[in-house]
Amino acid sequence: MLKTPYLLFLGDVPDPLAAKVANGIKDWRPDLSVGQYRMDGCKADLGLTDMTISQAKAAGAQTLVIGAANRGGVISKEWVAVMLEAIEAGMDVASGLHDLLREVPELVEAAERHGVRLIDVRIPTVDYPIANGVPRKGRRCLAVGTDCSVGKMYTALAMEKVMRERGMNASFRATGQTGILITGEGVPLDAVIADFMAGSIEWLTPDNDEDHWDLIEGQGSLFHASYSGVTLALIHGGQPDALVLCHEPTRAHMRGLPGYKLPSLDALRDLAVQMARMVNPDVKVIGISVNTAGMSEAEARAYLAKVEAEMGLPAIDPFRDGADRLVDALA
Amino acid sequence: MLKTPYLLFLGDVPDPLAAKVANGIKDWRPDLSVGQYRMDGCKADLGLTDMTISQAKAAGAQTLVIGAANRGGVISKEWVAVMLEAIEAGMDVASGLHDLLREVPELVEAAERHGVRLIDVRIPTVDYPIANGVPRKGRRCLAVGTDCSVGKMYTALAMEKVMRERGMNASFRATGQTGILITGEGVPLDAVIADFMAGSIEWLTPDNDEDHWDLIEGQGSLFHASYSGVTLALIHGGQPDALVLCHEPTRAHMRGLPGYKLPSLDALRDLAVQMARMVNPDVKVIGISVNTAGMSEAEARAYLAKVEAEMGLPAIDPFRDGADRLVDALA
Numbered sequence: 001m002l003k004t005p006y007l008l009f010l011g012d013v014p015d016p017l018a019a020k021v022a023n024g025i026k027d028w029r030p031d032l033s034v035g036q037y038r039m040d041g042c043k044a045d046l047g048l049t050d051m052t053i054s055q056a057k058a059a060g061a062q063t064l065v066i067g068a069a070n071r072g073g074v075i076s077k078e079w080v081a082v083m084l085e086a087i088e089a090g091m092d093v094a095s096g097l098h099d100l101l102r103e104v105p106e107l108v109e110a111a112e113r114h115g116v117r118l119i120d121v122r123i124p125t126v127d128y129p130i131a132n133g134v135p136r137k138g139r140r141c142l143a144v145g146t147d148c149s150v151g152k153m154y155t156a157l158a159m160e161k162v163m164r165e166r167g168m169n170a171s172f173r174a175t176g177q178t179g180i181l182i183t184g185e186g187v188p189l190d191a192v193i194a195d196f197m198a199g200s201i202e203w204l205t206p207d208n209d210e211d212h213w214d215l216i217e218g219q220g221s222l223f224h225a226s227y228s229g230v231t232l233a234l235i236h237g238g239q240p241d242a243l244v245l246c247h248e249p250t251r252a253h254m255r256g257l258p259g260y261k262l263p264s265l266d267a268l269r270d271l272a273v274q275m276a277r278m279v280n281p282d283v284k285v286i287g288i289s290v291n292t293a294g295m296s297e298a299e300a301r302a303y304l305a306k307v308e309a310e311m312g313l314p315a316i317d318p319f320r321d322g323a324d325r326l327v328d329a330l331a
Numbered sequence: 332m333l334k335t336p337y338l339l340f341l342g343d344v345p346d347p348l349a350a351k352v353a354n355g356i357k358d359w360r361p362d363l364s365v366g367q368y369r370m371d372g373c374k375a376d377l378g379l380t381d382m383t384i385s386q387a388k389a390a391g392a393q394t395l396v397i398g399a400a401n402r403g404g405v406i407s408k409e410w411v412a413v414m415l416e417a418i419e420a421g422m423d424v425a426s427g428l429h430d431l432l433r434e435v436p437e438l439v440e441a442a443e444r445h446g447v448r449l450i451d452v453r454i455p456t457v458d459y460p461i462a463n464g465v466p467r468k469g470r471r472c473l474a475v476g477t478d479c480s481v482g483k484m485y486t487a488l489a490m491e492k493v494m495r496e497r498g499m500n501a502s503f504r505a506t507g508q509t510g511i512l513i514t515g516e517g518v519p520l521d522a523v524i525a526d527f528m529a530g531s532i533e534w535l536t537p538d539n540d541e542d543h544w545d546l547i548e549g550q551g552s553l554f555h556a557s558y559s560g561v562t563l564a565l566i567h568g569g570q571p572d573a574l575v576l577c578h579e580p581t582r583a584h585m586r587g588l589p590g591y592k593l594p595s596l597d598a599l600r601d602l603a604v605q606m607a608r609m610v611n612p613d614v615k616v617i618g619i620s621v622n623t624a625g626m627s628e629a630e631a632r633a634y635l636a637k638v639e640a641e642m643g644l645p646a647i648d649p650f651r652d653g654a655d656r657l658v659d660a661l662a
Contacts, residue, residue, distance in 0.1 A: 133556035133588045190526040194561045197525050222563075225464035225610050229564030230525045236556040257464045260609075271605070278591075279556050 002094050002119060002184035003062035005034045007051060007086070011068045011079055012039040019044035021096060022067025024182050028157045028172075032184070034059040039078060044068065053082070057089045063119075065181055066095040075099050083107055087114050094119040096177030121180040122188050124200070131198035131237050133279060138208030141330065142240035143218040143289065144272045146262045148227060148255045150248040151291040151318070152218035153179050158323035159244075159330075160215045166327070169212040173204050175234065179217045189219055189230055197230065201237025213330065214238075218246065222271055223263045224254055232275060239279045242286045242330055243272055245313075249303060250294035265311055286329040288315040333425050333450060333515035334393035336365045338382060338417070342399045342410055343370040350375035352427060353398025355513050359488045359503075363515070365390040367398075370409060375399065384413070388420045394450075396512055397426040406430050414438055418445050425450040427508030452511040453519050455531070462529035462568050464610060469539030472661065473571035474549035474620065475603045477593045479558060479586045481579040482622040482649070483549030484510055486657070489649035490575075491546045493658045500543040504535050506565065510548045520550055520561055528561065532568025544661065545569075549577065553602050554594045555585055563606060570610045573617045573661055574603055576644075580634060581625035596642055617660040619646040 008022040016023070025033060026046045035051035038044070051059065064086040070079065075097065083093050083101070087110045095101050101118040102108060111118045141159065143152035156172055157179075163170035172179070174186025187200045205214040216238050220227030245268050254260035263271075269285050276283040288307055292300035300317060308315040314325040339353040347354070356364060357377045366382035369375070382390065395417040401410065406428065414424050414432070418441045426432050432449040433439060442449045472490065474483035487503055488510075494501035503510070505517025518531045536545040547569050551558030576599050585591035594602075600616050607614040619638055623631035631648060639646040645656040 130587075131557040133591055190524075192525050193521075194523050194525060194528050194564070195521040195558065197560050198557055223609055225567040226462040226529055227526065228567050228606075228609075229528050229560035229562075231560075232553075232563045233525070233560030236559050256461075260464055274602070275559075278554055278559075 002065070002181070003092055004032050004184060005061055006032050006063050006065045007053070007056040007061040007091070008033050008036045008046065008048065008067040009064050009082065010036055010038045010042050010044045010046070011070070012041045013044050013068045016044045019046070019068045021178050021181055022046055022065070024178055025065065025067060028161070028182050034061045037064070037082065039082070053085045053089050053091075057091065061091060063092040063094050066093070066097060067181070070097055070099065073099055075104055080104060080106060084110050087111055087116055090114060090116060092117040092119060094121060094181065096121045096181050098122070121177050122191055124188055124192055126200075126203065128187075128192060128196040128200035128203050130195060131202050135280070136202070136205070136207045136239060137210060138212040138214065139241045140205055140214045140216060140238055141242040141244065141286070142216045142235065142238045143244045143246050144231065144235070144268065145218055145221045145246040146223065146265065146268050147221050147248065147251060148224055150246045151289060152246045155244055155246055155289040155318050155323065155326070156215040156217050157182070158318035159326055162323045162327045163213065169209055171212070171214055173214050173216045175201070175204070175217040175219050186217075189234065194229075197233035198237035201234055205238060216240070221254075222275065223268070225257060225260065235272065235275045236279050240276050240283055241280060242284055243276060244326060245269055245272070245285060245288045246291070247288065248291040248294070265307065269311070285313060287313050287326040289323075289326065290315060290317050292317045292320065333396070333512070334423055335363050335515060336392055337363050337394050337396045338384070338387035338392040338422070339364050339367045339377065339379065339398040340395050340413065341367055341369045341373050341375045341377070342401070343372045344375050344399045347375045350377070350399045352509050352512055353377055353396070355509055356396065356398060359492070359513050365392045368395070368413065370413070384416045384420050384422075388422065392422060394423040394425050397424070397428060398512070401428055401430065404430060406435055411435060411437060415441050418442055418447050421445060421447060423448040423450060425452060425512065427452045427512050429453070452508050453522055455519055455523055457531075457534065459518075459523060459527040459531035459534050461526060462533050466611070467533070467536070467538045467570060468541060469543040469545065470572045471536055471545045471547060471569055472573040472575065472617070473547045473566065473569045474575045474577050475562065475566070475599065476549055476552045476577040477554065477596065477599050478552050478579065478582060479555055481577045482620060483577045486575055486577055486620040486649050486654065487546040487548050488513070489654035490657055493654050494544065497658070500540055502543070502545055504545050504547045506532070506535070506548040506550050517548070520565065528564035529568035532565055536569060547571070552585075553606065554599070556588060556591065566603065566606045567610050571607050571614055572611060573615055574607060575657060576600055576603070576616060576619045577622070578619065579622040579625070596638065600642070616644060618644050618657040620654075620657065621646060621648050623648045623651065
């Protein structure tokens with residue numbers, strides 16, 4: 001679990017997209033960050049206060065969160081210098097980078113000397129149990145997709161936001177690096193050992209208040225040859241009461257798999273429900289979340305209306321519309 | 332990959348069942364072992380020649396294979412003493428025990444000194460790729476089960492035996508500890524990192540001769556809440572042309588999951604075919620393998636005849652009948 005508040009490190013990224021992790025934290029957890037740290041040449045700007053390490057420390061920052069992607073797969077000397085300064089100021093450093101902080105000897109040595117943590121959120125730190133399939137108290141909603149990267153995390157976060165605004169008892173449950181950095185905790189499911197995948201999700205979404213909803217971040221797709229096993233473990237470990245179907249209508253093929261067509265929303269609904277019923281006979285599909293970023297407003301409206309009529313379920317784009325109608329459908 | 336031939340270590344096991352790994356090696360790869368090593372009090376006997384370490388070394392043994400389960404989860408001093416003797420004689424030591432050889436400092440130190448390997452087959456040693464879903468040459472058969480431990484490994488090994496006797500081009504592909512020790516290679520799928528599960532199976536069953544069959548060892552069950560994700564990765568990574576349905580008819584509930592009923596063979600067929608079609612549209616179910624160990628001969632015959640009539644597929648118990656009819660059905 002990450003200590004808050006954060007200082008968001010944007011580095012020297014060449015464009016705003018490379019800072020999407022930081023952007024996610026600012027959008028979904030605006031209260032968690034005291035400011036941003038930008039290096040010379042940084043082309044991203046979250047609109048937060050620019051701070052030096054010592055200014056951030058004075059403002060209470062406890063963790064330097066690497067909110068940007070690094071170039072070329074190597075953590076540069078310039079980045080390491082900033083991290084060392086944060087460590088010397090007594091801050092933890094947290095990262096979801098593929099290149100691990102723990103593999104940079106200078107950082108390891110400095111962190112030990114100053115008694116702070118290097119947190120690579122890609123690497124599990126918990127010994128997860130084997131799933132036992134026992135029904136749990138409280139309620140769970142899971143986003144499942146026709147493909148990878150179709151907006152499952154965004155949908156769950158948007159639902160959580162609406163629910164909190166309405167005073168409902170709800171928690172986003174992160175299962176990927178970005179989600180973990182946004183919320184400060186979670187399970188890096190793609191890095192969990194096969195036998196413990198479903199168990200890690202049971203651990204993540206334990207017994208809770210009867211009126212509490214876990215909004216579980218989806219991963220992969222039952223139809224994606226590379227990652228389908230991860231998705232099924234999420235369904236069987238999550239025991240969802242509610243499913244949201246997520247889709248991106250402009251894809252020519254499954255992500256990373258030329259030659260593999262996306263399934264229809266009907267096919268996703270039928271298969272996801274069949275799988276979820278094995279662990280929760282009362283599961284229901286409550287709505288559809290479409291990423292219409294590749295469409296004009298008029299195209300998006302027409303597409304959503306068509307899907308809604310065909311499927312008989314609320315169909316929204318949470319980015320354009322918010323997630324109110326999905327939350328309405330939970331009740 | 333393990334170096335052969337083996338000396339099979341039975342330790343001081345209290346009953347034959349505790350030596351089932353050694354028994355599997357003797358049954359399925361009788362040519363691989365020069366003899367057996369038994370300690371005082373050992374209640375298992377494979378009928379192989381009893382040998383000391385030096386006798387086995389003289390007979391050419393290259394690997395001491397731990398073919399027995401240890402008691403209480405600790406590798407005893409007495410076992411370590413035998414392993415040290417084998418290491419000093421220049422033999423590798425291979426084990427599928429939950430307790431790792433590499434965590435016994437004396438063994439590590441001795442193996443380094445003598446230039447031999449400690450091989451814990453539970454731990455992957457390969458950096459597997461992410462699955463790419465590209466169709467591969469050659470043919471593949473996968474055993475899928477209504478539950479865990481219903482005879483999937485046994486079925487695949489029995490099919491391979493028949494195919495080799497008939498001069499067919501076939502390879503058993505191990506995906507679990509016992510299978511790896513039996514054949515000397517494979518993927519310990521339950522210990523693979525989530526993102527690489529399907530890729531590890533693509534790696535295990537690469538392009539091959541057009542007339543070659545991989546007989547892939549199944550794991551878990553699509554219906555088993557704890558391990559279903561592993562099974563789906565195996566189906567999507569394996570791209571099976573042929574599926575064999577495996578079942579054990581006397582189970583009161585899914586293994587380890589009280590309250591979860593086993594699915595019907597119909598349900599298994601429909602779901603496994605649906606999943607396998609995503610990666611191989613031509614997949615076919617070719618037969619049914621039933622573990623009837625809990626039935627009398629008359630009960631078994633009646634049950635198999637009933638299943639065969641209901642499902643319209645050959646239904647056999649490979650232990651009672653051999654796997655000839657499944658191999659016939661492959662053609």
